[in-house]
Amino acid sequence: MNSYKTEQEQFWAGGFGNDYIDRNSKELCLSGRIALLSQVLACARPIDSAIEFGANIGNNILALKQLIPKATLSAIEINGKAVEILRKIDGLTVYHQSILDFKPDYPRDLAFSTGVLIHIEPSMLPQVYDMLFQSSKRYICLTEYYNPVPVELSYRGYEQKLFKRDFAGEMLDRFPELELVNYGFCYHRDNNFPLDDATWFLLEKR
Numbered sequence: 001m002n003s004y005k006t007e008q009e010q011f012w013a014g015g016f017g018n019d020y021i022d023r024n025s026k027e028l029c030l031s032g033r034i035a036l037l038s039q040v041l042a043c044a045r046p047i048d049s050a051i052e053f054g055a056n057i058g059n060n061i062l063a064l065k066q067l068i069p070k071a072t073l074s075a076i077e078i079n080g081k082a083v084e085i086l087r088k089i090d091g092l093t094v095y096h097q098s099i100l101d102f103k104p105d106y107p108r109d110l111a112f113s114t115g116v117l118i119h120i121e122p123s124m125l126p127q128v129y130d131m132l133f134q135s136s137k138r139y140i141c142l143t144e145y146y147n148p149v150p151v152e153l154s155y156r157g158y159e160q161k162l163f164k165r166d167f168a169g170e171m172l173d174r175f176p177e178l179e180l181v182n183y184g185f186c187y188h189r190d191n192n193f194p195l196d197d198a199t200w201f202l203l204e205k206r
């Protein structure tokens with residue numbers, strides 16, 4: 001039995017995280033993810049390596065493999081069932097651990113998260129921002145639920161499991177070397193590429 005620092009990690013490592021995998025498998029949305037990530041990559045110089053924080057079963061990784069097939073890809077994931085699926089993806093380096101225990105080994109061109117910072121215990125966010133920063137040689141992309149001020153919402157009937165805020169703004173404040181490159185919105189009613197409503201921000205180390 002793992003001992004995690006936060007109840008949110010236990011939540012994702014355990015039964016809720018296992019059930020989430022089934023939903024995420026049915027809602028792969030590969031075309032939506034490709035459309036989103038191609039917008040992000042269109043703002044960036046060539047990306048040869050990327051690491052995803054909280055990759056689940058690798059839907060974003062599969063989209064990246066279509067877009068930048070030669071890139072070296074890595075994923076951090078806390079849920080064991082999701083990790084079993086990630087390990088089947090050809091060439092992917094998988095870190096089966098909590099982001100909060102991750103020790104950045106080498107910086108990649110791109111470090112990114114999608115719908116993950118919203119599930120981290122807010123007092124731990126500065127630590128996660130540091131890890132994203134240390135894991136990036138150049139770019140950081142955050143695709144998360146935005147709110148100008150921090151708020152907590154009920155998540156599928158659970159409390160203290162979903163938090164919205166200006167994650168990118170907080171990273172820009174924390175690291176003066178970071179600059180905003182671009183940002184945009186994904187919409188669940190997009191005509192051709194629907195995705196969960198979220199805002200993406202691409203930041204660059206200058």
Ligand SMILES: C[S@@+](CC[C@H](N)C(=O)[O-])C[C@H]1O[C@@H](n2cnc3c(N)ncnc32)[C@H](O)[C@@H]1O
Nearest residue numbers: 012017054055056077078079098099114115116
């Ligand atoms: C809402 S899902 C998003 C998954 C994926 N990024 C996507 O876009 O499909 C959140 C993912 O983050 C993982 N996660 C949550 N907290 C984590 C932590 N502390 N360390 C590593 N992974 C975590 C969960 O297990 C889950 O796979």
